[in-house]
Amino acid sequence: MTLIGWTQIFLFALILLVVTKPLGSYMLKVVEGEKHILSGVLGWLERLTYKLFGINPEKDMTWIEYGQSMLAFSLISMLFTYAILRLQGFLPLNPMHFSTEQAPAYATALTPDLAFNTAMSFTTNTNWQAYSGENTMSYLSQMLGLAYHNWISAAVGLAVAAAFIRGFARRTAGGVGNFWTDLTRSCLYILMPMGIVYSLFLAAQGVPQTFDAYQVASTLEGAKQIIPLGPIASQEWIKMLGINGGGFLNANSAHPFENPTPLSNFIQMISIFLLPAGLTYSFGKAVGDTRQGWALLAAMFVLWFAGTFLCYQFEAIGNPNMQDQGVEITTAALGDSGGNMEGKEVRFGLANSALFAVVTTDASCGAVNCMHDSLTPIGGLVTLLNIQLGEIVFGGVGSGLYGMLVYAVLTVFIAGLMVGRTPEYVGKKIEKKEVKMAMLFVLAAAFSILVFTGISTVLDFPEKSFINPQGATWNNVNNGGPHGLSEILYAFSSATGNNGSAFAGISVNTPFYNTLLGIAMFIGRFLMMVPVLAMAGALAGKKHVPATSGTFPTYSWLFVVLLTGVIIIVGALTFFPVLTLGPIVEEFLMNSRRLF
Amino acid sequence: MIGLLLPSIRATLVLAIATGIIFPCIITAICQVCFPFQANGSLAKQGDKVVGSELLAQGFSKPEFFHPRPSAAGSGYAGEASGGTNYGPTSRKLILGDQSFAGIKQEAENYRKENDLAKDVLVPVDAVTRSASGLDPAITPANALLQSKRVAKARNLSESQVQELIKKYSEERYLGLIGEPAVNVLRLNMALEALPKGTRQAE
Numbered sequence: 050m051t052l053i054g055w056t057q058i059f060l061f062a063l064i065l066l067v068v069t070k071p072l073g074s075y076m077l078k079v080v081e082g083e084k085h086i087l088s089g090v091l092g093w094l095e096r097l098t099y100k101l102f103g104i105n106p107e108k109d110m111t112w113i114e115y116g117q118s119m120l121a122f123s124l125i126s127m128l129f130t131y132a133i134l135r136l137q138g139f140l141p142l143n144p145m146h147f148s149t150e151q152a153p154a155y156a157t158a159l160t161p162d163l164a165f166n167t168a169m170s171f172t173t174n175t176n177w178q179a180y181s182g183e184n185t186m187s188y189l190s191q192m193l194g195l196a197y198h199n200w201i202s203a204a205v206g207l208a209v210a211a212a213f214i215r216g217f218a219r220r221t222a223g224g225v226g227n228f229w230t231d232l233t234r235s236c237l238y239i240l241m242p243m244g245i246v247y248s249l250f251l252a253a254q255g256v257p258q259t260f261d262a263y264q265v266a267s268t269l270e271g272a273k274q275i276i277p278l279g280p281i282a283s284q285e286w287i288k289m290l291g292i293n294g295g296g297f298l299n300a301n302s303a304h305p306f307e308n309p310t311p312l313s314n315f316i317q318m319i320s321i322f323l324l325p326a327g328l329t330y331s332f333g334k335a336v337g338d339t340r341q342g343w344a345l346l347a348a349m350f351v352l353w354f355a356g357t358f359l360c361y362q363f364e365a366i367g368n369p370n371m372q373d374q375g376v377e378i379t380t381a382a383l384g385d386s387g388g389n390m391e392g393k394e395v396r397f398g399l400a401n402s403a404l405f406a407v408v409t410t411d412a413s414c415g416a417v418n419c420m421h422d423s424l425t426p427i428g429g430l431v432t433l434l435n436i437q438l439g440e441i442v443f444g445g446v447g448s449g450l451y452g453m454l455v456y457a458v459l460t461v462f463i464a465g466l467m468v469g470r471t472p473e474y475v476g477k478k479i480e481k482k483e484v485k486m487a488m489l490f491v492l493a494a495a496f497s498i499l500v501f502t503g504i505s506t507v508l509d510f511p512e513k514s515f516i517n518p519q520g521a522t523w524n525n526v527n528n529g530g531p532h533g534l535s536e537i538l539y540a541f542s543s544a545t546g547n548n549g550s551a552f553a554g555i556s557v558n559t560p561f562y563n564t565l566l567g568i569a570m571f572i573g574r575f576l577m578m579v580p581v582l583a584m585a586g587a588l589a590g591k592k593h594v595p596a597t598s599g600t601f602p603t604y605s606w607l608f609v610v611l612l613t614g615v616i617i618i619v620g621a622l623t624f625f626p627v628l629t630l631g632p633i634v635e636e637f638l639m640n641s642r643r644l645f
Numbered sequence: 646m647i648g649l650l651l652p653s654i655r656a657t658l659v660l661a662i663a664t665g666i667i668f669p670c671i672i673t674a675i676c677q678v679c680f681p682f683q684a685n686g687s688l689a690k691q692g693d694k695v696v697g698s699e700l701l702a703q704g705f706s707k708p709e710f711f712h713p714r715p716s717a718a719g720s721g722y723a724g725e726a727s728g729g730t731n732y733g734p735t736s737r738k739l740i741l742g743d744q745s746f747a748g749i750k751q752e753a754e755n756y757r758k759e760n761d762l763a764k765d766v767l768v769p770v771d772a773v774t775r776s777a778s779g780l781d782p783a784i785t786p787a788n789a790l791l792q793s794k795r796v797a798k799a800r801n802l803s804e805s806q807v808q809e810l811i812k813k814y815s816e817e818r819y820l821g822l823i824g825e826p827a828v829n830v831l832r833l834n835m836a837l838e839a840l841p842k843g844t845r846q847a848e
Contacts (some may be wrong), residue, residue, distance in 0.1 A: 053822070057823055060822070060823075098659065102655050102656045103651065103655055104652045117649055118649065118652070118653070121649045121653040122653040122656060125650065125654055126657050126661075155725045155726060181728070183726070183727065184725050184726065193661055193665035196669065197660065197661045229652065229656065236660065236664070241668075244668070248672050249672070249675060252676040252684055253680050253683060255683045255700055256683070257684055257687075258672060258673050258676040258680075259673065259677065259685050263725070265695075266689075266695045266696055266697045267695070267696065268703040268704065269696055269697070269703070269705070269710065269838065270703075270705060270706070270710070272704055274701075274722060274724050276686050276698050276701065276724050277724050277727075280669045280673055282672060282684070283668060283672040284669070299728050300727035300728050300777055300779065300780070303727075303776070303777030304727050304778045304780065305778060305782055306686070306700060306701070310824070311818065311823045311824020311825070312823060315819075315823050367770070370749075371740065371749055371770060374740065374749050374773070375757075375765075375767055375768060376753055376769075376770050377767035377770060378770045382787075383769060383770065383787060385825050386770075386771055386787070388770070390771050391732070391774040391775065392730065392777045393777055394781045395714070395776070395781055395784060395785055395827045396816075396825060396827045401823075401825075417777070420730075420777045422729075422731040422732070422733060423730065423731060423733060423734070423739075425734050426733075527731060528731075528733045528736050530735055532735055535733070553728070553729075553731045554730075554733070635734070644736065645736065
């Protein structure tokens, strides 16, 4: 670790802290339909959108109506993307002729199971990629099939978070808001203005933005090199800001065309945490006590810092197996270009790679600027555990906040049990229904990750079978020993957590993995969102309980510590056994020079 | 049911056209006017001939060129197949290699041989590890300096001339703070090519 590395990490945290309050108040104004800086300029467009949707923006929906609209919209959008992907060979803006007879030799076919997996992946904001963008997707598929989902899955996340916040903020109310207005306002006033500035910045840094076909260069030594192009900048920004993470190109944010400079990298990392950080303030403001929001943010910062420290530390120590080959890896000699440089880019170095890896898994982003599969065992453990904790450390757009609030509910429940009082949170009594829904939220994720991983370590199919051509499902990994298990575990953690990053050595583009991972993504998105909306509905209907001297103050440091503790204990109890068999044992084996 | 699905269908169509067609078209138009070089892939040209992209690594193996980091993109530096090895820290293949893959051990041996380094000289780790994209355009200054002797000899230049060029093409941290110092290999090699031949200065 180096001083300059830590300086960059602290600068990152400082910028986030500064923007949280102004951004949070703006976002709250937007979803509540109050006057703000853009409502005068773009108000006509908002009203036109409602007319085109054919909806009544004044209608206040119950949580069931809200949830139905959200699910129906997600279903239609998913079918839409599936159709675009399957039909891309017949559609325009396909200069490389993918899915046609003139496709280049390196093209990958968009089979039905791959299209299903991709459509599910982008609908659920997972952006797991079983394909390589540059040799599979036409420009139209990228823009209309995938970038579109980056926008709306982020906007849907914001909408559900807004509904959940209303659950706490409203008193004896029947409804939790209007899904269509939440969706429209998020797109129009939050995402679009940022998107224009952000995509132009990225293009200026060197991200391509063109509809022309790939270039063929003849290199200085006379070889042919294909230079992939496309409308990348207009997709890259929402991939980061919407915490989607599905790259235009296979190498994602490690690719110089997605993330050309250290500055673009720094901004990309900030944009992952930007909206979720702001939402904590929106929450505090909505419930009438901004300290409540800062307490959640404090717990997030504690967990973020712990992860960053561990990951950076172990990546800086590096891999002794490399050192044995006469390779200089110490950061004392090489600064942040030393340590474990396998799967990392020189322009980012260690600090910015470790920070990116932690940030992208704290949030449910899943963009990567280094290959997580090649991280050191403990560096990889941090990313894995971040996802398994439910991506509540800042988390996805919306999903991070409501995930954290579910844990806050559990925390006051446990604290209430200890002192024998009915727990309250921000003026609402937490009763049977809320705790049941919170537990459903926690258990659904654990079930999906652990059971599906378990299944995938034992199923044996005949070799060259349609369902899994590699034969047994554990043959799909490209690393032996405990690292192989980590690859499978990471795949299902990432899919369930709607993260989308990968220990990418595993070959998942087979009908077996495409389907099972698709199901995991569905569980991770909708079996989380529906209990959250049910909780919001139940809470909105409750009376406000004034705080008394017996109320546990949920803005205190004691609460932050307790909340962090509950998160770690729930996470550790659930996942410690399998982590022991994967990354933890691998750390010991690496240091005793065992290779597989 | 219809009351539920109809707004969903209309919203999907409206938002898809707005975010998936109109938005990228407007951004493309602005970028093609304001940043035509970057928007078209930062192409590096010799005369009219496209020789690569300044942002992407390309293969160099001749002694008169600086060499980039090894690459796992396709068969090496393949623009259509970006990616890393995805080998973990306990992978035998990563460390020791096999017939089809040069491990770190062999990469380090090759590096020493190419650059005429003694057995006890440690090789900088970026020279023997594969990057995440397989197209990492940069190497560390330490790596570049160790290669300068070989390049100078092959080009009949003085070492100090070559090292001056390295210095010129080293990118420092942004504002002295963000990122890591890096040397863009293609830019450096193109600068070498642009030098008049055989201008070895008296040392």
